[in-house]
Amino acid sequence: MKDQALELQAVTHDPFNAETPFPALKKTFTETDLFYVRNHFDVPRINAAQHQLKLNGAIDNPLDISIDKLKTFGASNKLVVMECAGNGRTRMTPAISGTPWNLGAVSQAEFTGTSLRNLLIETRPSNDAVEVKFTGADKGKIHTGEINSYARSLPFDVAMHPDTMLIWEMNGQPLTDQHGFPLRLIVPGWYGMASVKWLQEITVLTQPFEGFFQTQEYVYIGEEGTVDNTPVTSMRVRSIILEPESGTKLEEDQIQITGVAWTGVGEITNIDLSFNEGQNWVATKLSPADSGYGMARWEYVWRPERKGLVTIIARAFDSKGNEQPLESRWNKGGYGNNVSQRITLSIS
Ligand SMILES: Nc1nc2c(c(=O)[nH]1)N[C@H]1C(S)=C(S)[C@@H](COP(=O)(O)O)O[C@H]1N2
Ligand SMILES: [Mo]
Numbered sequence: 001m002k003d004q005a006l007e008l009q010a011v012t013h014d015p016f017n018a019e020t021p022f023p024a025l026k027k028t029f030t031e032t033d034l035f036y037v038r039n040h041f042d043v044p045r046i047n048a049a050q051h052q053l054k055l056n057g058a059i060d061n062p063l064d065i066s067i068d069k070l071k072t073f074g075a076s077n078k079l080v081v082m083e084c085a086g087n088g089r090t091r092m093t094p095a096i097s098g099t100p101w102n103l104g105a106v107s108q109a110e111f112t113g114t115s116l117r118n119l120l121i122e123t124r125p126s127n128d129a130v131e132v133k134f135t136g137a138d139k140g141k142i143h144t145g146e147i148n149s150y151a152r153s154l155p156f157d158v159a160m161h162p163d164t165m166l167i168w169e170m171n172g173q174p175l176t177d178q179h180g181f182p183l184r185l186i187v188p189g190w191y192g193m194a195s196v197k198w199l200q201e202i203t204v205l206t207q208p209f210e211g212f213f214q215t216q217e218y219v220y221i222g223e224e225g226t227v228d229n230t231p232v233t234s235m236r237v238r239s240i241i242l243e244p245e246s247g248t249k250l251e252e253d254q255i256q257i258t259g260v261a262w263t264g265v266g267e268i269t270n271i272d273l274s275f276n277e278g279q280n281w282v283a284t285k286l287s288p289a290d291s292g293y294g295m296a297r298w299e300y301v302w303r304p305e306r307k308g309l310v311t312i313i314a315r316a317f318d319s320k321g322n323e324q325p326l327e328s329r330w331n332k333g334g335y336g337n338n339v340s341q342r343i344t345l346s347i348s
Pocket of ligand 2: 038083084085086192193
């Protein structure tokens with residue numbers, strides 16, 4: 001059977017923000033034009049041939065480097081799952097203002113680039129470097145009325161981690177305008193806000209960066225069990241049921257349930273399902289993750305015991321002892337909502 005045409009599902013138009021349709025996650029590589037899009041401002045158009053990445057700040061050897069020169073630092077590929085920290089925000093009560101993501105602000109692609117580390121070493125950072133700041137070419141008004149660039153910092157050791165990469169290709173093609181052409185950062189395991197697009201400047205800092213997107217946004221405030229202003233960093237463990245889709249009517253006496261799961265730390269160890277509101281759980285069959293930073297895929301053959309509406313809950317666990325909560329953990333920004341997903345099926 002031919003795949004029904006899949007499209008990104010727009011969440012806002014100005015700026016453009018859109019979710020990946022679940023069926024697109026069945027493929028190892030989410031097609032680039034179905035990869036979710038998260039923009040704070042208008043997409044900047046950059047002339048790649050003239051683009052110079054600036055490296056400055058607390059370094060002995062400041063650099064202005066073209067994309068072609070950057071490619072001489074070596075290239076490798078990484079299959080990485082990326083999720084927006086606001087994914088699932090609409091499932092929090094009381095409701096939160098902010099981009100109203102359902103569950104599709106997650107995708108997976110193969111990214112090609114070089115370790116940022118290679119470049120940072122070349123700049124000879126100062127011994128008292130604590131953070132590295134990344135500034136994108138996009139800018140716009142924030143709620144105070146000020147014009148702000150999209151800029152974020154990483155702790156120095158995270159910036160120096162070999163898996164933190166400067167990326168120029170996605171799924172074997174040059175980055176598209178929406179996804180950061182000609183150059184972006186990828187921080188595997190972290191929520192997407194760290195992976196700065198349209199990268200134009202890298203600044204080594206001896207004091208923590210206090211920019212808007214660092215200290216006002218992307219911090220946990222008001223979350224039970226979390227110290228206020230804890231920065232949003234790693235992706236929290238989560239699973240998604242891909243098949244059947246919620247709301248489906250089914251007559252079969254054997255139903256194949258499939259899904260994906262991922263975590264920012266450690267590995268997925270199991271995904272359990274409940275058919276009775278969490279009273280009992282069954283283990284699904286888990287396949288090895290697509291890659292070290294990729295999604296794990298799972299399946300379960302279910303034989304419904306009764307007819308009517310059935311709610312299925314899926315819950316993932318990781319090797320660092322994290323599990324998906326059964327209730328949303330509310331916080332002011334609506335970040336990191338990895339509540340266990342529930343779907344409803346009609347069995348006849
Ligand atoms: N320059 C810039 N980088 C950015 C953003 C942005 O608005 N501007 N959004 C961030 C957020 S919040 C996410 S979730 C990811 C989304 O990347 P994608 O649009 O390629 O999916 O990009 C991050 N990098
Ligand atoms: Mo995001």
